[in-house]
Amino acid sequence: xxxxxxxxxxxxxxxxxxxxxxxxxxxxxxxxxxxxxxxxxxxxxxxxxxxxxxxxxxxxxxxxxxxxxxxxxxxxxxxxxxxxxxxxxxxxxxxxxxxxxxxxxxxxxxxxxxxxxxxxxxxxxxxxxxxxxxxxxxxxxxxxxxxxxxxxxxxxxxxxxxxxxxxxxxxxxxxxxxxxxxxxxxxxxxxxxxxxxxxxxxxxxxxxxxxxxxxxxxxxxxxxxxxxxxxxxxxxxxxxxxxxxxxxxxxxxxxxxxxxxxxxxxxxxxxxxxxxxxxxxxxxxx
Numbered sequence: 368x369x370x371x372x373x374x375x376x377x378x379x380x381x382x383x384x385x386x387x388x389x390x391x392x393x394x395x396x397x398x399x400x401x402x403x404x405x406x407x408x409x410x411x412x413x414x415x416x417x418x419x420x421x422x423x424x425x426x427x428x429x430x431x432x433x434x435x436x437x438x439x440x441x442x443x444x445x446x447x448x449x450x451x452x453x454x455x456x457x458x459x460x461x462x463x464x465x466x467x468x469x470x471x472x473x474x475x476x477x478x479x480x481x482x483x484x485x486x487x488x489x490x491x492x493x494x495x496x497x498x499x500x501x502x503x504x505x506x507x508x509x510x511x512x513x514x515x516x517x518x519x520x521x522x523x524x525x526x527x528x529x530x531x532x533x534x535x536x537x538x539x540x541x542x543x544x545x546x547x548x549x550x551x552x553x554x555x556x557x558x559x560x561x562x563x564x565x566x567x568x569x570x571x572x573x574x575x576x577x578x579x580x581x582x583x584x585x586x587x588x589x590x591x592x593x594x595x596x597x598x599x600x601x602x603x604x605x606x607x608x609x610x611x612x613x614x615x616x617x618x619x620x621x622x623x624x625x626x627x628x629x630x631x632x633x634x635x636x637x638x639x640x641x642x643x644x645x646x647x648x649x650x651x652x653x
Contacts (some may be wrong), residue, residue, distance in 0.1 A: 373506035379414040416565040424504040450475035458603040460614040525649040550599040557592035591626040
């Protein structure tokens with residue numbers, strides 16, 4: 368287990384460093400810049416979830432500090448990304464609003480400048496390199512009461528974590544797919560979907576190809592929910608413009624219908640049982 372913690376954490380730190388450097392090199396509202404910021408946000412989430420799952424194997428103070436820094440960087444990225452999302456949603460809703468587009472782009476430029484300064488500080492202080500030294504997996508201290516086989520076996524950790532996460536995911540999904548479910552309920556389900564997907568990726572060496580279909584389904588589910596959340600974010604930015612807001616709400620309704628159809632035709636109740644069994648059987652032949 369300790370080797371898994373070290374290799375996966377190193378992998379996610381390396382990816383974060385690469386995305387930081389990529390975004391630092393790109394400026395302006397180009398598609399490359401927008402895509403780079405999106406990829407940086409994904410790398411932050413993946414590292415954050417890894418630290419959440421692997422926390423017992425790290426110094427708690429170091430993990431707390433790293434996650435706090437990641438949250439601050441995520442906010443800076445989100446401040447830019449939300450404008451990219453709003454522009455994409457307005458185009459998808461069929462609204463050509465030159466004045467509104469110009470305002471959003473100006474505000475996006477200001478948020479991008481703030482992000483650029485944050486990234487300069489990160490690179491100057493070489494944060495990720497310092498984290499590599501601090502995030503070295505050790506045996507959990509005596510105060511962390513875990514069974515001996517959980518400490519030593521990555522398969523046992525997978526069996527301990529993932530079946531329960533899948534169970535909770537399906538319960539949350541059923542709530543989110545109900546007619547009239549709020550965007551906040553869908554948003555919370557979306558966050559849970561990401562956590563399950565990024566946790567399952569941590570244990571790919573345990574499952575091999577057996578969970579490939581589940582990962583693809585989770586990715587598609589995340590995309591459907593993300594499209595709805597994009598509309599909710601946009602509404603928060605343009606709510607005072609009633610005609611535009613009405614068009615965005617219509618688009619949101621269409622995307623909600625697509626999400627419910629995807630959820631209904633996806634794995635279903637049998638899929639839930641099947642995947643719980645697959646995840647619970649991790650490493651059974653070890």
